[in-house]
Every structure is written in structure tokens, then in C-alpha cells.
Amino acid sequence: MHEEPILRIDHLNKTFGDGCAHCQQSETYEMKINYCPYCSTTYACQDISLELYSGEILGIVGESGSGKSTMMQCLYFDMDVTSGGAYIKDTEVEEENLFELSSQKKRYVRNYKYGMVYQNPVHGLKMNFSSVGNIAEKLIAAGNRNVSEMEAISKRLLESVHIPPYRMKQEPRNFSGGMQQRVQIAKALSNNPPVLFLDEVTTGLDLSVQANVLDLIKNIQRELGISMIVVSHDLAVIRMLADRTVVMLDGKVIEEGLTDQILEDPQHAYTQQLVYSLL
Numbered sequence: 001m002h003e004e005p006i007l008r009i010d011h012l013n014k015t016f017g018d019g020c021a022h023c024q025q026s027e028t029y030e031m032k033i034n035y036c037p038y039c040s041t042t043y044a045c046q047d048i049s050l051e052l053y054s055g056e057i058l059g060i061v062g063e064s065g066s067g068k069s070t071m072m073q074c075l076y077f078d079m080d081v082t083s084g085g086a087y088i089k090d091t092e093v094e095e096e097n098l099f100e101l102s103s104q105k106k107r108y109v110r111n112y113k114y115g116m117v118y119q120n121p122v123h124g125l126k127m128n129f130s131s132v133g134n135i136a137e138k139l140i141a142a143g144n145r146n147v148s149e150m151e152a153i154s155k156r157l158l159e160s161v162h163i164p165p166y167r168m169k170q171e172p173r174n175f176s177g178g179m180q181q182r183v184q185i186a187k188a189l190s191n192n193p194p195v196l197f198l199d200e201v202t203t204g205l206d207l208s209v210q211a212n213v214l215d216l217i218k219n220i221q222r223e224l225g226i227s228m229i230v231v232s233h234d235l236a237v238i239r240m241l242a243d244r245t246v247v248m249l250d251g252k253v254i255e256e257g258l259t260d261q262i263l264e265d266p267q268h269a270y271t272q273q274l275v276y277s278l279l
Ligand SMILES: Nc1ncnc2c1ncn2[C@@H]1O[C@H](COP(=O)(O)OP(=O)(O)OP(=O)(O)O)[C@@H](O)[C@H]1O
Pocket: 016, 042, 043, 044, 062, 063, 064, 065, 066, 067, 068, 069, 070, 071, 200, 233
């Protein structure tokens, strides 16, 4: 299945703070963790290079604070990177570093090439819009102006994530956590993006609801062949979804490989700990 990647991340760095003489010397003790106690700078993502291939689910696993969400937010242009590049297979922006695009081109990538599902639905949904209205908002951002067409697309998408028709005109703030996540997924799928980012989408949901959302994601991937980056601190979630897995610790990639391989033969001590905790 693997030829040219659909998305390539190249030496991504994201730092919160300006650094100091201590932490800028990269081999000091402090840099083995990602926080400098002298100047409070956090090196949230350090030299991350990854490839996402067409039709695969790439899992990113790591403990809280390892830099997973920061990486996703940089990719989705929610925050600026400190340095590095990202490249997507697309005729409009081929060969261009996505982080250096004009804001107009970034909007194009965000609206047509990417979908994002946040851990907290508040970040992905307008809680005072109806569910249909939430999806229409994304369609409008991509230039659609035909009201009846937008309504039809929205209803079809909501149906595909099992939102019953009588709830489609309701505001997601009155929905359960699992339903809110399903509306977010429907919204992220509008405009048929080739790449979907999912950040801890089942964290905080109870186990049976988690299982439903994970099944839904797996089915969507099978039916639509969308490439996905799925972030979770929970290796059980990654095991269920991901074809390949990347393990992050203190802002760095410490191990990557086929998910089965990582599970059967983890190399890094931290990965071994993660895998054994599943047993
Ligand atoms: N806006 C910010 N300002 C300063 N530090 C930040 C900011 N956002 C994140 N960080 C720090 O960057 C590091 C990585 O955080 P990040 O949220 O990416 O980790 P994570 O692996 O996604 O964990 P979690 O799932 O708990 O969010 C942490 O040390 C965090 O405190």
C-alpha cells in the first residue's frame, strides 16, 4: 500500500519559551526531558519527522505532556511551529512547506484537505448551532452557498455517524459526550478531506461509548479510505485502530513501526512499559 506519503512531516519543532544558555545546549540533562528548569521553556515537539501514507491509520501514543496534541495543533495550523516543514500530496500546494503558506492557502488546506476531531468537542463544535448548522458552517467555509444542498449533505453525514433525524436540528450542547464526538466526526468529514486528525477522541467517554466511537472510526476508514492520524495516551485505542504506530516521549519520537510489531517486540524501555501495562 505504501508509495509516496500523502503527508510528510519534516523536522518539526515547537518550543514554548525563548530558551536560555542552559537548555540551548542540547545534550544537557534538562534536554533529556522537555522542560528547562532555568528558564521554564518547554520543548514540546523536538525534531519530529513522520510520514502518513494513503489509506492508513497512523497512531501516535505517548503519556500526557509528550507533545502529541501540540504536534496535531501545529499540523492543523491552530498554532505556529518554531521550525520544520510539512508537505501534502496535492496539486495546489505540492512541494510547498505548509507551515509557510499564505493564510489563504492555509485556509484551503484546512477546509479541503484536513478534518480535525478534538478531544474536547467544545473546540470543534459551535455548541449553540444545530448539528446541521455545524456542518453547514464547514461547507460554507469551503465556498458552498446552496442551502438545500448543504442541508442534504449535513443530514447524510449525520446519518452516517448514527445521529437520529429528530436530533439533527438540536444543539450539540444538549448531547451526550459520545454523540458530540460523532457530530464532530461528521463535521470533520464534510468536504471529503483526504486526511483526518483525531486527538484523544475517546478520552473521557465510558467504555461502551468508546467502543462505539472506535468502531465508527474504523468503519469510516474502511469505507472512505481516508488517511488518519490518531493520537491517544491509551495503547489499547491505538492497538484497535492503527496500522502503524509512533511512540512519543518528552516531545520526541522514540520508536515507530507496524502496530503489531511494536506490540510484539517493543524496543524502547518506555514502549515496553506501555505494552506490558496492556497485559
Ligand atoms: N500554550 C502552551 N504554553 C506553554 N506550554 C505548553 C502549551 N501547550 C502545551 N504546552 C506544554 O507542552 C508539552 C506538551 O503538551 P501536549 O499537550 O502537546 O502533550 P500531550 O502529549 O498532548 O498531552 P495531553 O494529552 O495531556 O494534552 C507539555 O509540557 C505542556 O505543558
